[in-house]
Structures are given as structure tokens and as C-alpha cells.
Amino acid sequence: MADHALTAASPLAGYARTIGDVLLTEVGDYNLCSVAAPLGEDEALVDSFDVPRPATGQSSISTDGATRLLGLQPDQILILFRADDPDRAADQVAAAMKTAAYVTDQSDSWVLLALEGADVCPVLERLCMLDLDDAAFPAGAVSRTVMEHLSVIILRERDNRFLLFNPRSSARSFLHAVETAAETVLLQSNEPVSVRHRRGTS
């Protein structure tokens, strides 16, 4: 094989911007693999990893914090980690498992956008239909849902930090939607109190 020297290009070229109280950053340097159980062997996934398998709607994290399992649907999990060799991420996952399953490297199919800051919930309220209250969607909760007509995975890493996974092909459209929501929150927080009262958003 020819010896190519190619540089990976991230979907948003390392985007980072602060809008009001929210910091938006593209997350790079990660690998994402899906692991699907063979038909009728749903239980096989349970004991396959040293990290406990999360229930649907939850995630679990390794003690060193480097590996996170996302429980998005029955019979399948997503694994977010950093592979030793990014070109062999699926091999690394398959080798770490105790049972056989279908492992697919999805690292280059997604863009990961981190939202962090005091106003992160007001921004997400303008995009996301899910109830993001601490009780309904605590740290570690994960779900696939619709934002701006796009299928998006939302993960709450910490109280004021969310990760949004969006298909790479619509990365810029989705970023535009998030920026617009954040700018709206900033504008409304800068309005005089009397205006906010009139709009009922105080």
C-alpha cells in the first residue's frame, strides 16, 4: 500500500466560541463505536465490558473516566473513548469484549459539540423537546431525540455540560441552529427588565 501522509480534518475545524454564558466547542480526539448484540443474545452484552452496561437512557463511565458506554436502545450500545490507534478503534473494542458482537467504527460519522456554562439549559430549551430538569435528565443521562429536524444524541456529562452528537453531513446546519439559540438567550438576557416582562420571559 502507498505510504500516504494524510491529516484528519474535523467537521467544524476545531470550532470554539463563547456566546453569553455558554461556551460552544467542537470535541475532537475521540472514537465512537457501536456494539450490537447478535439476535437472541441480548444478555451477552451485559458482561462484556469491565464498565457496567447502562440501561437504555443512561450511560456508565469507567473508573479512569476514559471510556463511556451510552445506552441508547435495547440490544445496542455506543462506546465513546480514545483508541490507542484511531484507525483500529473497532478492533480495540472487539478485543476488550468477552463475547462476540457486531462492532462498527462510527468515529468519522459524527460531530460532537460540547455546550457548557450557566445558561446551557435555557439554550437547549429552545432546541430540544426533552425535559432536561435535573430530576428527569440528571448527569449521565443520554438519549436520541430530534433537534432542528435532525436526529441528535444528547448526553449530560455534568450539571452544566452537555454533549450533542449530530451527523457529520449536517454539522454546519446544526451548529447554526445552536448558535442562533445561544444568541437569542444572550439577546433576551440583555433586554431591559420592562421588555422582558412584556414578553413574559423574565
Added chain:
Amino acid sequence: MIIPHPLLGPRDASEFVYLGDASLIDRPDPRAADALQQFHDYLYLRDNPAGEHRELWFHEHGDRSWLVVTRNTLTHEITAVELAKKVALERGRDR
């Protein structure tokens, strides 16, 4: 309309895709002597109740599960939601 998902809790109907009557789970045996007639009925004959209806919904923008939703077609009240996989197994299907 909000569909109370058995695993994920209340979700907006726009996350789902509607397929049709839950009787589609009962696919006829293609080896039966009258398979042609059975498949005709399976494919084309539907009840159209004004009231309680059992129907299949797919959570496409979600956990990709199929659900059997019992919905009142007059009021849109949803009285039961089950995983279609569970319903199919209970009806003797192998998956």
C-alpha cells in the same frame, strides 16, 4: 400528541413514525394451503374503528424500538404502550 414510551418515558409523537394496525404482527404462514387468500386479507383488509385502536409506531428519532400503542381514534387518548417485541413473543413469534 405525547406517547409514553415504556423505556424512555413521555416522548413527542414527532419522534415516531406510524406504520399501521398492530395485526401486522400476525404475518400468515406462506406454506399454508390458502396462503394467497391469507396474505390478501393480511395486506388489504383492515378494521377502521372509531374508538380504541391497537397500532404500530416506530421510534425512529429515539431508541429505534417498535411499539404497540393502544390509542382512541376519537380522543387520541393513549391507554397502553408496549414493546412490539414483547407482544410478538407473547403471540408465539420467534422474534
